[in-house]
Amino acid sequence: MNRRELTLGAALSAFAGSAVAQTAPAQSAVAAPQSQYQAALTSQLARMPAAVQPDLRAFYELNGWRPVWNTARLRTLNQAAGRAERHGLSSNDYFDFVGLAADPDTADMRTTAAALAYARVLAEGAVRPETVEELWEMEKNRVDLPVGLNDALVQNKIVEWFEGLAPTDIGYNNLSAGYVRYRRIIAQGGWPRFTARAGTIEPGSSDNRIPAIIARLVAEGDLSAAEGQRLTAQGLVYGPELQTAVRGFQARHGLGADGRIGASTQSSLGASADDRARQIALNLERRRWLKRELNPERIEVNTAAAIMVYWKDGRPVHSNRVVVGSPANETPSLEKPFASVVANPPWYVPAGIARREILPRGPAYLASQNMYISNGTVIQRAGPTAALGYVKFELRDSYAIFLHDTPSKAAFNLSMRQRSHGCVRVQNAVEFARILLTPDPTLLAQFDDAQASRETKRIQTGREITVRLLYWTAFVDGQGRVAFREDVYRRDRRLAEALGIAVDLPAVVADGRTDANDVGP
Missing domain, CATH: 1.10.101.10 (PGBD-like superfamily/PGBD)
Structure with a gap:
């Protein structure tokens, strides 16, 4: 990534000295009449890329079709752009003040376009996540950028507005600080x-x-x-x-x-230090995709690290190791509401798993696994050896992806725990179910009674708990250090290609053998 210093100097003077740049503060659409600049600005708007025209039109309508950028505003815009590196970005990808000054007659429109483009990257990310992941279904961040930029100009809070567009949570801020630190390591020779x-x-x-x-x-x-x-x-x-x-x-x-x-x-x-810095930048981009307001009670699974964290009242209060999808059966990026706990669940085997891995083994295998066929569906009865273990955590509309217990406990001791068919197997799952149900003693008693009797029972939690399946290959650990995970799903590589970032990440080295009898979801 290009890291040239962004300087103003004569470029700002030339730009600010033009007729277009010497303007009054932004005004509302109600207060500002049609100005003598409208014909020129609308002509320039028609020559801008179609994708950016709606935002530019909305912004200049708010300003009565007046140019808005003067020397003072450009200086604060430059200050905002100068902070791009802490977000893993290059300010030079968005702002070329020298180039703007070379054509001052169109500089105002192009400066606004650059400002809105940079704002959108901070607010929503540079890449649409659906283009780099096969299944990405999470709540995106959305911001009315023309209105926001207009308000920032009116209130003279350009820098503050830009900085508030990126995530402000501790996870993003710590990772941002980690990125700056790795850039410093690179500057010192790596x-x-x-x-x-x-x-x-x-x-x-x-x-x-x-x-x-x-x-x-x-x-x-x-x-x-x-x-x-x-x-x-x-x-x-x-x-x-x-x-x-x-x-x-x-x-x-x-x-x-x-x-x-x-x-x-x-x-x-x-x-290399460069590769790790770029990996951090990729993960900062992923975090910018997501909405900023989070449910204070939620379950987050990092599929790259195969770790689950339970948040209560906005704080992490419990964590478990998990087993997630193998590279051939990736656990997708999803955000779904938690629906219910099922004690002693049977397993309705997906048709693909049944066809490839179970039915070819014959009736004797089905009998040994306590399985039977009903209306063409292979079903495994609940029990101590059932693939779903003693508890299943159901999600709404989750493409048959859910969290569950498992009898295959050995995999939790492995470093590379990407080896399921896509669902999330939770270590100490029964204990975790009891933690979720503890706020309501009646529900907890129902679950404990079902576990004692081995009865299959669905228990509604009675409250909204969000489950987020995320892919973080770089994050800050509990000791304040940047932790890395290898790109087991190759999503870093696809995102890097989309962003035009050259990155050479370590190859994944699996540990432990796959259990041939492990056919769970």
Whole structure:
């Protein structure tokens, strides 16, 4: 991404000195009569791209078809554009003041177009999410930008308005600060390139890549500068202190934190500072797509990290590991209302899974799995070995995607937990169901009674709980560090291509074997 400094200088003087730029403050459509500039501005509007004409027309109608940009406003606009980097953006992609000054007769219209384009990226993102994900169904952020820009000009709050368009929640702000930090790391030279090799760097062994590992850990803050100097002086031995730092690196990247530098850890060490900064920028873009007002009680699943967080009263109060869709059966990005808890649910097997993975095994397999066929549908009875376990969390209109328990507990101990058919398997699911039902003792008692009797029972929660299935490959962890996950669904790559960002992310290295008998959703 281009990071040239945006300077005004003579360009601003030339632009502000033109007849178009020397204007009065913005006025409302009621107060402002048709001006002598209308013919020129409407002619310019007709030559603008069709996609931006409605917003430009709405804005200039609010201003009585008067030009609006003078020297003072341009300076504050430049200040707003100068903050683009903290959002993972380049101000030069939107504002070219030198080019505007070269043609002052059209500068006002083109400056407004640039301002609205930048505002839309901050408010809604640069890319339509449906174009880079196969199924994306979440509530988008929507802002009336012409009215907002007009009000900002009237109130002389241009910088504040632009900064308020991007998300202001702690997750976005912390990730934004992380992006600025990684840009600073890049400006300081980044970190040495790490070359992956076959085999594992075992604790206590020697390896000529140890200095590069130390430099990397110092750059990202897993080691202090003083610790890095001391360990570097100790030579090429992979000693206990460095092992502790590597375990922190592994945890931050969602890897098995065993201190052994195997294929998956080497793959993550191979990422450059530029690639990680760009990965953060991609995740800032994803966050800008989403509406800003959130249900204070909600369940959020990060499918890239395979982690679920339950929010109550606007605070995270509970988290679980989850198993989500495999790369061949991605869990989509959805936002749906939570509907009910089903104790001891049977599983109505989707036709595709039945056809590919169950029916070919014959009647004996169905009997061994407590399955039967009814009206052409394969059904698994509830029970201790049922694929849905002891509880199912139903969502409304969710394309048969839901959260549920599972008898296949071993997968929760894996680092790469993308291995279901698309649904979300929840660790300690019965405990989590009890947490959700605790506010109403009657509902909780119904659930506990059903669990004791092994009766299938649907229990309505009686309140609105939003479930959000998200894809964050970069986020800030509880220690304030930027955590990364590999792009298991390749959505980072598709988004980077749409944004024109060159990125080379580490390859995904799976751990553990897939259970051939695990056919759950």
